[in-house]
Amino acid sequence: MxxxxxxxxxxxxxxxxxxxxxxxxxxxxxxxxxxxxxxxxxxxxxxxxxDTWWENETQWHRDWKSHWPDVNQEVVHFDSKGEKHIADVKNNNSIVIEFQNSPISETELVSREEFYNDMIWVVNGEKFVHNMRYGAKLPDPNHPLCNNIAVNEDFSKNFGYRKSFTFFHISDYAGPHQLVEIHSSEEIKDIIEHTHIGHYLFKWRNPRYVWFKSSKPVLFDFGTGVLWQLMRFNDHSSYCIAAYLKDDFIKDFGGSTSSEALKSF
Structure with a gap:
């Protein structure tokens, strides 16, 4: 260890x-x-x-943890029952950030999330980056229009980029056995272009399904200046990925960086 x-x-x-x-x-x-x-x-x-949850530290771990002061790194965290584990980073607001390089079982995922409670996963995605492709741009989920649209998963077998998607109006949905009118994203392309803030549909070959089971924020690090958060577009929609500038993430959660953030994606 x-x-x-x-x-x-x-x-x-x-x-x-x-x-x-x-x-x-x-x-x-x-x-x-x-x-x-x-x-x-x-x-x-x-x-x-x-600590049975501890994975040996890689350079990737060190590079990430070094953005926080020593006092916030490798912090022994206790729960109300007296159980303890070493958190990779625990910031001054008691938010735990776990940097996960190796595969993890669903059992351990759930155990860690229940133990740390207020936590975030940052996952080393360099091993599967070539299995992921981002797809169509999505509008800002907080735009008023998006309260009534459900974005459909791209069911095509094409692994390449797709610039459009389909959706239906949630208010038209009457149950799983009722038909609903499907619309093309071309109908709202102006809204997409004017409100897009980094959300995309995506394709993932041989996905690591455990991350879809997480109840906490999951962000993939593909080795660039942008992290990609795995999330649902809204409660009625498919999963999407959302861009989060790495430098912004570090600063938002109490770290510091002197590198220049990537300003376009």
Whole structure:
């Protein structure tokens, strides 16, 4: 189990050559691993994974967590029953951000969400970015028109880009066995162009269905300046993805960045 921090003289410090400390989670002895061919980290003196939810830290984890102060990284979080786990980031508003690189089971997903409650997932999507294609632009879900439209999933087998979609009026819907008039997005193209704020339909080959089960915000990181949030367009519509500038996300949740945000998508 690799950790970025350990306790040395009761201070939370990063690994450095010849240091020894104590695990801030379980209290057992740790040693700094600082080889020339590995990223510096803390390891337990005895092979031990004291938090079963913890995945070994990758450079992707480190790059993300480094946007928050040390005090907000690798925070031991307790619930009302006394159970504890290490949160990747817990900001000053007690919002937990979990950076997930490896696959996760639905059972663990639910357990973590129930434990942390107020949390956000950021998922490393570089392993499946080539299996996703964004599709038609959608209007701003908060536009008054969108209170009465249900956007339909693109059922075509074409994996390429589609610039249009279909929808129906929710007020026309009388139940699953009743016909409803289907409309083309061409009818509202002006509204789409004038209100679009980053929502798109999408195609996902071999999807990781576990993320559709999440009750918390899920954002995919494809290695660019834009995160993509998995969400429903509204309660009556298909899933879509919504652009969220990475720098804006970091700042909105208490981090800091000196990089220039990507301003177009």
């Amino acid at each position: 690799q950790l970025k921090y350990s306790l040395v003289e009761n201070r939370k410090v990063k690994a450095a050559p010849r240091l020894r400390g104590k695990c801030y989670f379980c209290g057992t002895e740790t040693i700094a691993k600082c080889g020339s061919k590995i990223k510096w980290h803390w390891a337990h003196m005895r092979h031990n994974k004291c």
